[in-house]
Amino acid sequence: xxxxxxxxxxxxxxxxxxxxxxxxxxxxxxxxxxxxxxxxxxxxxxxxxxxxxxxxxxxxxxxxxxxxxxxxxxxxxxxxxxxxxxxxxxxxxxxxxxxxxxxxxxxxxxxxxxxxxxxxxxxxxxxxxxxxxxxxxxxxxxxxxxxxxxxxxxxxxxxxxxxxxxxxxxxxxxxxxxxxxxxxxxxxxxxxxxxxxxxxxxxxxxxxxxxxxxxxxxxxxxxxxxxxxxxxxxxxxxxxxxxxxxxxxxxxxxxxxxxxxxxxxxxxxxxxxxxxxxxxxxxxxxxxxxxxxxxxxxxxxxxxxxxxxxxxxxxxxxxxxxxxxxxxxxxxxxxxxxxxxxxxxxxxxxxxxxxxxxxxxxxxxxxxxxxxxxxxxxxxxxxxxxxxxxxxxxxxxxxxxxxxxxxxxxxxxxxxxxxxxxxxxxxxxxxxxxxxxxxxxxxxxxxxxxxxxxxxxxxxxxxxxxxxxxxxxxxxxxxxxxxxxxxxxxxxxxxxxxxxxxxxxxxxxxxxxxxxxxxxxxxxxxxxxxxxxxxxxxxxxxxxxxxxxxxxxxxxxxxxxxxxxxxx
Amino acid sequence: xxxxxxxxxxxxxxxxxxxxxxxxxxxxxxxxxxxxxxxxxxxxxxxxxxxxxxxxxxxxxxxxxxxxxxxxxxxxxxxxxxxxxxxxxxxxxxxxxxxxxxxxxxxxxxxxxxxxxxxxxxxxxxxxxxxxxxxxxxxxxxxxxxxxxxxxxxxxxxxxxxxxxxxxxxxxxxxxxxxxxxxxxxxxxxxxxxxxxxxxxxxxxxxxxxxxxxxxxxxxxxxxxxxxxxxxxxxxxxxx
Numbered sequence: 048x049x050x051x052x053x054x055x056x057x058x059x060x061x062x063x064x065x066x067x068x069x070x071x072x073x074x075x076x077x078x079x080x081x082x083x084x085x086x087x088x089x090x091x092x093x094x095x096x097x098x099x100x101x102x103x104x105x106x107x108x109x110x111x112x113x114x115x116x117x118x119x120x121x122x123x124x125x126x127x128x129x130x131x132x133x134x135x136x137x138x139x140x141x142x143x144x145x146x147x148x149x150x151x152x153x154x155x156x157x158x159x160x161x162x163x164x165x166x167x168x169x170x171x172x173x174x175x176x177x178x179x180x181x182x183x184x185x186x187x188x189x190x191x192x193x194x195x196x197x198x199x200x201x202x203x204x205x206x207x208x209x210x211x212x213x214x215x216x217x218x219x220x221x222x223x224x225x226x227x228x229x230x231x232x233x234x235x236x237x238x239x240x241x242x243x244x245x246x247x248x249x250x251x252x253x254x255x256x257x258x259x260x261x262x263x264x265x266x267x268x269x270x271x272x273x274x275x276x277x278x279x280x281x282x283x284x285x286x287x288x289x290x291x292x293x294x295x296x297x298x299x300x301x302x303x304x305x306x307x308x309x310x311x312x313x314x315x316x317x318x319x320x321x322x323x324x325x326x327x328x329x330x331x332x333x334x335x336x337x338x339x340x341x342x343x344x345x346x347x348x349x350x351x352x353x354x355x356x357x358x359x360x361x362x363x364x365x366x367x368x369x370x371x372x373x374x375x376x377x378x379x380x381x382x383x384x385x386x387x388x389x390x391x392x393x394x395x396x397x398x399x400x401x402x403x404x405x406x407x408x409x410x411x412x413x414x415x416x417x418x419x420x421x422x423x424x425x426x427x428x429x430x431x432x433x434x435x436x437x438x439x440x441x442x443x444x445x446x447x448x449x450x451x452x453x454x455x456x457x458x459x460x461x462x463x464x465x466x467x468x469x470x471x472x473x474x475x476x477x478x479x480x481x482x483x484x485x486x487x488x489x490x491x492x493x494x495x496x497x498x499x500x501x502x503x504x505x506x507x508x509x510x511x512x513x514x515x516x517x518x519x520x521x522x523x524x525x526x527x528x529x530x531x532x533x534x535x536x537x538x539x540x541x542x543x544x545x546x547x548x549x550x551x552x553x554x555x556x557x558x559x560x561x562x563x564x565x566x567x568x569x570x571x572x573x574x575x576x577x578x579x580x581x582x583x584x585x586x587x588x589x590x591x592x593x594x595x596x597x598x599x600x601x602x603x604x605x606x607x608x609x610x611x612x613x614x615x
Numbered sequence: 616x617x618x619x620x621x622x623x624x625x626x627x628x629x630x631x632x633x634x635x636x637x638x639x640x641x642x643x644x645x646x647x648x649x650x651x652x653x654x655x656x657x658x659x660x661x662x663x664x665x666x667x668x669x670x671x672x673x674x675x676x677x678x679x680x681x682x683x684x685x686x687x688x689x690x691x692x693x694x695x696x697x698x699x700x701x702x703x704x705x706x707x708x709x710x711x712x713x714x715x716x717x718x719x720x721x722x723x724x725x726x727x728x729x730x731x732x733x734x735x736x737x738x739x740x741x742x743x744x745x746x747x748x749x750x751x752x753x754x755x756x757x758x759x760x761x762x763x764x765x766x767x768x769x770x771x772x773x774x775x776x777x778x779x780x781x782x783x784x785x786x787x788x789x790x791x792x793x794x795x796x797x798x799x800x801x802x803x804x805x806x807x808x809x810x811x812x813x814x815x816x817x818x819x820x821x822x823x824x825x826x827x828x829x830x831x832x833x834x835x836x837x838x839x840x841x842x843x844x845x846x847x848x849x850x851x852x853x854x855x
Binding site: 089093099152160163190195228294380381530 | 631647658667668692721735737746761
């Protein structure tokens with residue numbers, strides 16, 4: 048029987064991080080009569096990375112600060128290839144949204160002695176503008192947002208993962224989903240889909256994101272024919288914790304440690320940032336610090352476990368314990384004392400700046416598809432500033448909700464192709480039909496090693512070409528993964544679906560990285576180590592061509608507000 | 616090193632399995648191993664059919680709370696070393712229905728959480744932020760109680776929850792306190808009425824189980840006492 052159960056919604060939101068939850072609030076508040084479904088791969092408000100935000104939220108509040116300054120920092124940090132309209136929207140809307148978060152959503156951010164909201168120093172910024180709640184800011188933001196969604200008639204589907212977008216004649220008409228608990232498929236037909244699933248940085252051997260982030264949004268959008276921008280731009284956070292085989296490995300020690308004056312040393316005891324950015328030292332941008340650490344490690348000046356050391360003990364144990372209790376606590380789990388001794392850290396796969404190309408209202412090239420947060424690209428250019436991530440997800444989540452609500456009031460229900468859904472479902476189930484085949488976990492581990500070595504912090508033509516060859520082969524092998532047992536809440540099956548998506552995203556990264564023959568921001572080519580402003584003040588766009596090929600082209604950056612030469 | 620852990624896990628797929636069972640696995644111990652690492656090892660290397668839940672793996676999401684060696688705790692933040700034994704016994708959280716193996720359905724927990732209207736209701740429309748000096752007295756208690764990650768550990772450990780299916784439980788009441796004590800919120804009186812009853816604050820017998828298991832060091836019992844105080848005060852004033 049070719050039948051998959053169906054349900055209808057005006058708006059389907061995929062993801063419950065900052066972007067997904069704000070989209071839900073804004074869509075609902077725009078028109079409470081809308082039928083809104085929020086589908087989450089994990090538990091609502093518990094999966095994704097907004098909750099894991101430690102440092103905070105960059106926003107202009109102080110009269111001595113300005114949107115122009117925040118914009119300038121963002122463009123400079125982004126290596127001048129940001130979409131300037133998106134970056135301007137980010138900095139101007141952030142001021143609105145932070146007030147909404149405090150005064151309407153109910154978050155409470157840390158205060159100064161005079162009662163005003165406290166703003167701390169973050170790297171790469173000319174003004175202390177990072178609003179926070181202690182060193183675990185995300186919990187407050189996401190918990191309060193989830194509480195607000197509870198108050199509204201938004202249908203939440205937990206542990207339901209999207210498998211693919213259903214597209215007919217370039218119009219997204221719904222999504223095929225898997226109810227992870229029952230193992231059954233279902234279709235949500237909707238007038239608009241808001242994609243907010245988070246990125247695929249988890250593909251790297253050492254990486255920070257939460258488990259369910261496997262590039263699902265980007266992979267689905269790619270298969271559906273979406274246009275992507277600057278997919279080579281993958282950020283590595285410089286201070287990921289090294290904890291051996293433990294799952295803690297790769298989790299981020301927050302940026303504020305460097306902001307507060309933390310120092311980085313190699314195994315020889317040298318403060319190596321002197322060699323890479325003597326002016327800003329450890330408060331240099333993430334890309335610079337991550338690359339410097341990586342090169343120290345690769346040059347044999349790293350620790351035995353392949354890391355460098357971050358030391359904040361000179362700031363005073365009492366200060367560290369008061370200002371960074373969450374970090375102190377976490378480091379305690381590896382038997383170390385952050386307040387009193389240096390801690391081993393490594394660059395860690397963290398955030399994808401590249402993503403689906405959008406306009407200011409999160410519209411993609413596909414009719415009916417809105418994209419917000421890490422699934423989208425262009426806001427951060429080649430490198431994201433710490434504290435601009437949660438600002439992006441909340442600002443653009445809110446805008447996607449507003450825009451989608453307006454959009455669905457004007458369009459009819461789109462058609463969709465039931466056969467297409469059925470074909471995808473058969474493909475999804477196929478791992479259960481093999482009596483022998485590839486191992487999902489082994490393949491994922493292979494992918495992690497490959498991406499870390501060949502499309503990671505430092506890249507070359509040879510490595511990227513090799514990686515592409517291997518990724519093509521792995522994509523074939525991913526079709527042969529065998530899964531056993533009941534389809535109910537089957538983790539191995541989910542791993543198989545994750546690997547498939549991560550490989551798709553890795554291919555986009557490698558292809559785009561091969562095309563950009565220069566180094567900029569988080570993208571570093573050992574064979575083209577210089578930033579080439581004469582040739583490469585460009586964005587790289589890509590989309591699927593045919594069954595699986597990738598079509599790429601470049602376009603000059605539109606300096607609609609600020610030219611690179613105006614920034615010193 | 617080179618030593619092994621004996622890990623006994625609860626296994627059950629309702630609707631398919633006739634009844635729950637326990638299975639024991641031998642797991643090689645590694646350095647700084649957390650229970651989450653133990654479960655990941657078993658799932659990858661010993662039994663692919665095992666189901667458990669986690670997300671952030673750094674104690675921020677509250678997805679991985681389990682009943683480990685007789686106590687509810689987060690798998691990701693519980694180190695094997697800290698248990699003081701090689702025999703590890705893991706069950707899903709008590710007081711909640713099992714979905715499969717170690718995963719529970721948190722609906723009863725969140726249904727109660729929602730009953731107290733856990734969402735902030737602004738007292739007034741404001742353009743600017745409330746001025747609240749750092750360390751202000753009014754925030755001291757609330758700030759300590761605010762970091763709940765709704766993992767359900769307290770709910771699963773509370774004997775009052777076990778014995779009364781209608782009791783709101785520690786997390787919901789703690790959330791109610793945070794909002795009632797928040798001067799910015801405008802629905803305090805309404806919420807106080809919601810918690811002032813035999814299924815609300817008065818069901819708490821002050822056993823402090825919730826405090827003992829909270830991975831965020833929150834003390835719901837304390838919040839509940841604060842609420843009781845306010846309820847009594849209202850009664851005195853004749854406005855309750």
